[in-house]
Amino acid sequence: MCMGGNKVVLKMAATYASERQQFGQPIGNFGAIKHKLAEMAIRNFATESATYRTSQLMQDKKNAEAAAGGSYGQSMLEAAEEYAIECSILKVLGSEVTDYCVDENVQIHGGIGYSEEYPAARAYRDSRINRIYEGTNEINRLLMIDQLFKRALKGELDIVSPAWAVQKELASMPSMERLEGPYAEETKAVADFKKIILMTAGGAAKMQMDGKLNLKEEQEIIMNCADMMIDLFAAESLLLRVRKLSEKQEKAQPQEVYDAMLQVFLHDATARMTKNATDGIASFAEGDLQKTFLMGLKRFNKYPAVNVKEKRRLIADAVLKAGGWCF
Ligand SMILES: Cc1cc2nc3c(=O)[nH]c(=O)nc-3n(C[C@H](O)[C@H](O)[C@H](O)COP(=O)(O)OP(=O)(O)OC[C@H]3O[C@@H](n4cnc5c(N)ncnc54)[C@H](O)[C@@H]3O)c2cc1C
Incomplete structure (x- = not known):
């Protein structure tokens, strides 16, 4: 509608x-x-x-x-x-x-x-x-995270192993691997969005398990995580569609128009993800822990800047x- x-x-x-x-x-x-x-x-x-x-x-x-x-x-x-x-x-x-x-x-x-x-x-x-x-929209945002944690607790959804993988990655040297192939930067950006969410939500969940945080009383952090999930799902869906369109001959617009939509969206979503993750992390972590998370964030928000003016035109x-x- x-x-x-x-x-x-x-x-x-x-x-x-x-x-x-x-x-x-x-x-x-x-x-x-x-x-x-x-x-x-x-x-x-x-x-x-x-x-x-x-x-x-x-x-x-x-x-x-x-x-x-x-x-x-x-x-x-x-x-x-x-x-x-x-x-x-x-x-x-x-x-x-x-x-x-x-x-x-x-x-x-x-x-x-x-x-x-x-x-x-x-x-x-x-x-x-x-x-x-x-x-x-507030209740729907709460529901997203509530459902996510409930499924993880029931063992229906594994978010613990990917969250651990992100923790391990944070403790290792940054990869220097070169990106190749069509939509490589875009694919990496979406994968990195997932890592940002796993890092932030996983960090908050760990604090909860350690009895240092009661997320039920910290709706602001839940709103940050929900906003990141919305951006991730929209970005990934857009990437999948634009990639599929690139393989089609017949389409309403030249491919560069669809590519421009994807690039502008990712450019803006990267900034929103950074803001939401920073707000969330700063709301539950302090001192060295906060520094570690914020350094991790810098690894995962590297989508190259886009000439948004030209693309939007x-x-x-x-x-x-x-x-x-x-x-
Ligand atoms: C034009 C119109 C058509 C409608 N049609 C239908 C219909 O067909 N069927 C039907 O069942 N209902 C219908 N509704 C009712 C609608 O679903 C409710 O207005 C809506 O669910 C919000 O409830 P409320 O008005 O009691 O607001 P409240 O629950 O009082 O909410 C007020 C504010 O507080 C926030 N809030 C409430 N609880 C929490 C919480 N736990 N944590 C954080 N924030 C919270 C809300 O997000 C909102 O911002 C309609 C309403 C309108 C105006």
Whole structure:
């Protein structure tokens, strides 16, 4: 629902940006407006990638359950339970991307965006409920981490061995191995995001086990971890989709447009991951332990800086040319 709304809003924004003239030219010519259009497209493309991915996973699980003799209802419930974490991620991601899109759409419309006589204002007001119902976004963030730890404790999900592997890596010399092949930097960035989360959440869980922290009373740290999980799932889904698109001949846009979306997203997500991990670590670790974690973080946030201005312009120009969603 949110993704569909975002596409309508992008069309509204692109149309207005092409029509509205200021200083003798359409406002869509201005870099500040291109930035907004590109971001709307990138964030919705990432949301769409994560949603399609989860839908397929749920469908596969439902079919497998049904093939094993489960009733239709039972199979649907099993699939929903298996992917509850992903669904919480999608709920939060989708509603927050929509809020971003409707807000920037009002901004692109300037003064008339504020007037109820234009549809931008209605989209802005209507969007706001999405972060509240179907489980508020705070409750969904809490659920993500709660589910993750519950599954780990039940032995359904192994996060302990990968967390140990990250600890071992932190104690060793940094690898000098050269990255090769298509999307090598992007693949490494996503793998590193996982390490950042394992390091931060694993560190907090260890403090909890040692009786030095009660995570139930430390929601701020849980929010940091949930935000990192959202960025990771969106980034990985985007990478998988863009890599798949690179192998296809027929597609709506040249590959460089999809690559640009992936690169800008990873550039920004790296900064968000760094901020969330730093906030989380500084909230539970002190002294030498904190220093060790923060040094570890520096190993894992090395995605090379991207010329986001040029990449966003490329994406915005595709949107302006098509008059809206064109991916
Ligand atoms: C237009 C609209 C349509 C709706 N449709 C439906 C519907 O069809 N079916 C239905 O069942 N409900 C529906 N609702 C209700 C909606 O699901 C609730 O409003 C929502 O779950 C939030 O509950 P609340 O309003 O009691 O807020 P509260 O629970 O009082 O929350 C207030 C704030 O505190 C935060 N908060 C609460 N508990 C915690 C916690 N433990 N830790 C951290 N933060 C917390 C919340 O995230 C929120 O920010 C609808 C609401 C609206 C406005």
